[in-house]
Amino acid sequence: MSYFTYKLIHYLGIFILVATLGAALGRHAMTDGRDPLRSRLGAVHGVALFLVLLGGFGLMARVGVDHGSMFPGWILAKFGIWVLLGGVLFVARRNRRWTMPLLAFVPLLAVLAGWVAFAKPF
Numbered sequence: 001m002s003y004f005t006y007k008l009i010h011y012l013g014i015f016i017l018v019a020t021l022g023a024a025l026g027r028h029a030m031t032d033g034r035d036p037l038r039s040r041l042g043a044v045h046g047v048a049l050f051l052v053l054l055g056g057f058g059l060m061a062r063v064g065v066d067h068g069s070m071f072p073g074w075i076l077a078k079f080g081i082w083v084l085l086g087g088v089l090f091v092a093r094r095n096r097r098w099t100m101p102l103l104a105f106v107p108l109l110a111v112l113a114g115w116v117a118f119a120k121p122f
């Protein structure tokens, strides 16, 4: 698959991820933790994380990051952001006071991931 196709898959995953986290956190803030859509939103969150990973690995291959060698720092940073975005709902469900701050944190993390990919600072 081409660089462009992997980038579309990466973007699709990113946009579903941010939209789903927004919906899940917003509903979590409104309901007392008993959201009837909780498991479905959790499943979509998982699919989005997978699409981000699939697109990301494909892009890595297309921009010449050799899978055999140590990943460059900017890729490791992106993995870290991916793990943080994967854990957002877990944190919110553990500590409801974090729900609204996390709602602001998610888009900031997404922009940071985009900048890291664009600037490759390390």
Ligand code: HEM
Pocket: 010, 014, 017, 052, 053, 055, 056, 057, 059, 060, 061, 063, 075, 078, 079, 081, 082, 085, 109, 110, 111, 113, 114, 115, 117, 118
């Ligand atoms: C598993 C973790 C991830 C990997 C391996 C990964 C890998 C990549 C790669 C290789 C590129 C292309 C860089 C280039 O064209 O030179 C890229 C671009 C991008 N990634 Fe990721 N990524 C990951 C997670 C994320 C996450 C979680 C987000 C945001 C939520 C994100 C946002 C972006 C954006 C916006 C671009 C386009 C940057 C640009 O060209 O302007 N990535 N990513």
